[in-house]
Amino acid sequence: MISWILAAALTASNPWASQAFPAPGAADAIGTYTAGCLQGAIPLPERGTGYQLLRPSHRRYYGHPVLIAYLQQLARRSHTVGLPDLLVGDLAMPRGGPFTSGHKSHQSGLDADIWFRFAPSVLSRAEREDPTPLDLVDDRRNRVNRQFSPQHLRLLQLAAEDARVERIFVNPAIKLAACQALQGKPRGWLAKLRPWFGHSAHLHVRLRCPAGNDCQPQAPVPAGDGCGEELLSWFAPPKPATGSQTVKAPAAQPAQCRALLTP
Ligand SMILES: [Zn+2]
Known part of the structure; x- marks a missing residue:
């Protein structure tokens, strides 16, 4: 009950969640990936x-529209190479x-989640509404599991080898597994795979501005395939905390976004 009240209060205080239609006008991704908005969106x-x-x-x-085109082309490519249907999760709100x-x-309409669970057949609407995720990481060992x-790997490569892609977030154990699988092979595309918390049941693809x-671009991914020290630091024992942890206030959306909100 309490969580329901909390959720209702949050929805009421978040005007973005009640926007039913895209903002008219030319497609424009505004602000940053974590503090932004979107004009001229289209649905997938x-x-x-x-x-x-x-x-x-x-x-x-x-x-x-660049994200929608990217996803549709990625899905066609993965279909062509024989992968089962991709399951696409969150993109953005209208x-x-x-x-x-x-x-x-x-x-800002440039991020999308693609699940690691494939769909070998057409799922019913009810199944798509309440899907069971496929988790690829064994948390206890901090390594990928047998799934x-x-x-x-093929999906990750297809997703990354596209000039529109800025980076792809995956769990560190998944990046490590990809690095190991491609040892001694060309693996420059792994640069775009960025290790991050979570992301063990889906990959999160982020397109360039x-x-x-x-929109404001993000700092570019570091040079190299990212299979070295930076990745290994994710598997090192945690360092003792130093000093006090500061919690950053969320960045404000650009003023331009206000104009996109209808009452
Ligand atoms: Zn995501």
Whole structure:
């Protein structure tokens, strides 16, 4: 009951969650991935060649047209190489902005989650609404489990080898497994795989800020394949805390975003 009241209060205080339609005008990703909004979004259709959309009732299937085109092309490519259908999770809300629950990025229409669970057949609407995730990481060992397969590696490569992609977040254990699987082989594309907390049941793809848009690019990914020291630091024992931890206040959205909010 209390959590329901809390959720209702949060929805009421987050005007972005009640925007029913995209903001009209030319497509424009505004601000940053974690403090931004989106004009001229379009929806990803619920199904297409090589993919099925999850949780359609959440209406988090809007994106910058560049993101929608990217996802549809990735799904077609993965279908062509024989992968089962991709399951696409959250993109953005009709006008972007912060989700009321869950992750804090996905605000400017350039982020999308693709699940590691594939769909060998067409899922019913009920199954897509309440899907069971496939977790690839054994938390106790901090390594991938036996569910991690060459199909996942193929998907990650297809997703990363696209000039529109800025970076892809995956669990450190998944990046490590990819580094090990490609030892001695060309693996430059692994640079875009960025180790991050969570992300053991889905990959999170982030596109570059499209030219002429009002978005702020992120610092570029470090040079190299990222299979060295930085990755290994994720597996080192935690260092003792030094000093006091400061909690950063969330960055404010650009003023431009206010104009996109309808009362
Ligand atoms: Zn995400």
